Amino acid sequence: MLSVEQLSKQIADICPEDHLKSFLQRDVRPDGRSLDELRPLVLAKNVAPTADSSAMIRLGNTKVICGITAETIKPAAATPTDGSFSVNFEFSPVCSPNAKAGPPNEVAQTMSIFLDGILKQVFDNNQLCIEPDVLAWTLFIDVYCLEGSFVDFFYDGNVTDAAMMSVISSLRDLKLPEITIDEETAKPVVNVEKSTPVSLKMIPVSTTYGEFSGILLLDPTARETELGSSPITVVCSEKGALLCFNRSGGSPLSQEQVAAAIENSKRRSSTIYDQYFA
Amino acid sequence: MGRREAEIHPSQVQKQKEVQVRLGCLSRCDGSAMLVSELGTVVCGVNGPVEAKEREQDPTRVTVNVILHPPSNQQTGPIHRQIERTISGLLASLVQKEANPRCQIQIILQPLESEFCVTPLVNCAILAMLDAGIQMHHVAAGGTVALVENKIEEKQQLDLIGNPTLEDIEKSIGSIHAVFSRTGKLLAVQSDGDFQGHLMDALHKAANSAKPVFNLFQDAVQKRLQTETVNV
Numbered sequence: 001m002l003s004v005e006q007l008s009k010q011i012a013d014i015c016p017e018d019h020l021k022s023f024l025q026r027d028v029r030p031d032g033r034s035l036d037e038l039r040p041l042v043l044a045k046n047v048a049p050t051a052d053s054s055a056m057i058r059l060g061n062t063k064v065i066c067g068i069t070a071e072t073i074k075p076a077a078a079t080p081t082d083g084s085f086s087v088n089f090e091f092s093p094v095c096s097p098n099a100k101a102g103p104p105n106e107v108a109q110t111m112s113i114f115l116d117g118i119l120k121q122v123f124d125n126n127q128l129c130i131e132p133d134v135l136a137w138t139l140f141i142d143v144y145c146l147e148g149s150f151v152d153f154f155y156d157g158n159v160t161d162a163a164m165m166s167v168i169s170s171l172r173d174l175k176l177p178e179i180t181i182d183e184e185t186a187k188p189v190v191n192v193e194k195s196t197p198v199s200l201k202m203i204p205v206s207t208t209y210g211e212f213s214g215i216l217l218l219d220p221t222a223r224e225t226e227l228g229s230s231p232i233t234v235v236c237s238e239k240g241a242l243l244c245f246n247r248s249g250g251s252p253l254s255q256e257q258v259a260a261a262i263e264n265s266k267r268r269s270s271t272i273y274d275q276y277f278a
Numbered sequence: 279m280g281r282r283e284a285e286i287h288p289s290q291v292q293k294q295k296e297v298q299v300r301l302g303c304l305s306r307c308d309g310s311a312m313l314v315s316e317l318g319t320v321v322c323g324v325n326g327p328v329e330a331k332e333r334e335q336d337p338t339r340v341t342v343n344v345i346l347h348p349p350s351n352q353q354t355g356p357i358h359r360q361i362e363r364t365i366s367g368l369l370a371s372l373v374q375k376e377a378n379p380r381c382q383i384q385i386i387l388q389p390l391e392s393e394f395c396v397t398p399l400v401n402c403a404i405l406a407m408l409d410a411g412i413q414m415h416h417v418a419a420g421g422t423v424a425l426v427e428n429k430i431e432e433k434q435q436l437d438l439i440g441n442p443t444l445e446d447i448e449k450s451i452g453s454i455h456a457v458f459s460r461t462g463k464l465l466a467v468q469s470d471g472d473f474q475g476h477l478m479d480a481l482h483k484a485a486n487s488a489k490p491v492f493n494l495f496q497d498a499v500q501k502r503l504q505t506e507t508v509n510v
Contacts, residue, residue: 106359106362106363107363109355109356109359109360110356110359110360110363112356113356113357113359113360114360117470121471121472229371230367230368230371230466241472241474242472242473242474242475242477243472244469244470245454245467245469245473245477246364246467246468246469247464247465247466247467248363248364248365248366248367248368248466249364249365249367249368249369249370249371249372249457249465249466250367250368250371250465250466251371251465252459252461252463252464252465253463253464253465254463254464255462255464255478255481255482258464258478258481259478262477262478
């Protein structure tokens with residue numbers, strides 16, 4: 001005799017769309033969440049002691065880790081008072097059966113571009129300068145998805161949210177030691193005792209909605225993303241500034257739905273900021 | 279490569295800054311289109327539905343592959359991958375997936391200038407798919423809006439420009455490329471920069487710039503069908 005859970009799981013495998021629809025008709029999702037409820041979010045700091053700063057985000061089953069390493073370089077001739085940063089996102093082969101070892105695939109490269117685009121808006125490279133035209137910091141921001149699947153054109157929506165949050169959390173914890181250039185030897189002298197944190201103009205929080213038959217589902221699971229059409233990602237700052245609005249195509253959305261999604265994202269950004277970054 | 283007098287070279291056409299469409303410009307593809315617009319000149323070739331490689335086959339639906347081939351002075355990079363993903367996600371939602379299981383549709387986009395953006399790529403891809411006769415649920419069109427800051431009498435004023443040029447986009451604080459259905463509903467969107475509370479207005483304006491593109495599609499297909507009939 002099958003239990004209710006076993007029966008439900010079998011129906012989900014045989015006719016997944018009907019299974020999801022029957023839950024949504026009752027304003028609830030198969031995992032028991034309401035349409036605009038997040039999965040449990042856990043933030044762990046300093047998880048990789050070899051990196052200069054790191055953070056891991058667990059959002060339900062999705063796990064993303066970010067590590068930042070700072071090195072010194074000579075600033076580019078065109079921007080002598082600016083340092084630089086580069087974001088590299090990869091799906092680790094352990095994250096899902098779809099992921100393979102090797103150079104980042106198209107999905108991962110898109111994520112790197114997305115994170116880079118947001119950081120360019122909130123992070124000023126001027127603060128990475130040590131000595132104009134002589135020495136500056138460069139940050140290597142590595143983000144790895146440890147668990148989270150991706151299918152065809154879009155990944156588990158919350159990999160986006162988790163990745164964004166892990167990067168911001170790592171940046172907030174990053175402290176760069178003071179470096180002075182010795183006048184006699186012209187060599188850099190590092191003072192580890194005195195470190196200053198980097199500053200962000202604002203704290204961006206990413207909110208992703210899956211879309212299924214015209215209904216928006218906050219923080220979609222892999223199954224919900226697979227069944228629906230492309231998810232929507234909205235990135236807002238804690239003060240309500242809209243930094244990014246992306247969607248790669250799917251069922252038509254009305255203006256009201258778009259406005260509601262943006263309003264919800266603004267609210268969520270300030271809640272996340274108060275809880276984790278204030 | 280020399281110029282032939284009888285053919286129109288894209289650089290000549292571009293100086294007129296008028297939107298021009300040519301369907302069926304590539305004879306080796308199932309469908310093709312060339313689109314000349316303010317935001318750049320794009321050529322698109324579509325092949326399909328063709329048999330997909332076994333490991334890429336999906337038994338229930340067709341696979342859509344978009345390749346963005348950069349102009350000759352550029353190397354492909356993550357930015358091209360991002361644009362490819364946005365466009366392939368959009369086209370996959372437009373195409374009748376169940377009509378051709380285990381098949382794939384290949385869409386190859388070639389912008390002819392070093393500066394290009396998403397909107398003409400999307401519009402050209404859809405024109406090429408219409409030319410190829412790919413079964414679609416409905417048609418979509420893209421529009422672009424840029425948010426620029428103007429100094430008028432020492433006051434900073436924010437203006438939304440529908441149908442901006444590439445120069446406008448470069449100078450803008452933010453730009454949005456959005457794709458809409460015929461009824462004005464949002465299908466896909468890619469935004470850059472902070473819109474400072476003007477996002478809904480920008481989307482509304484982008485929907486308005488996308489409307490005349492549907493007429494462009496209709497005219498282009500009508501012209502193409504007339505040419506085909508006359509040739510027969």
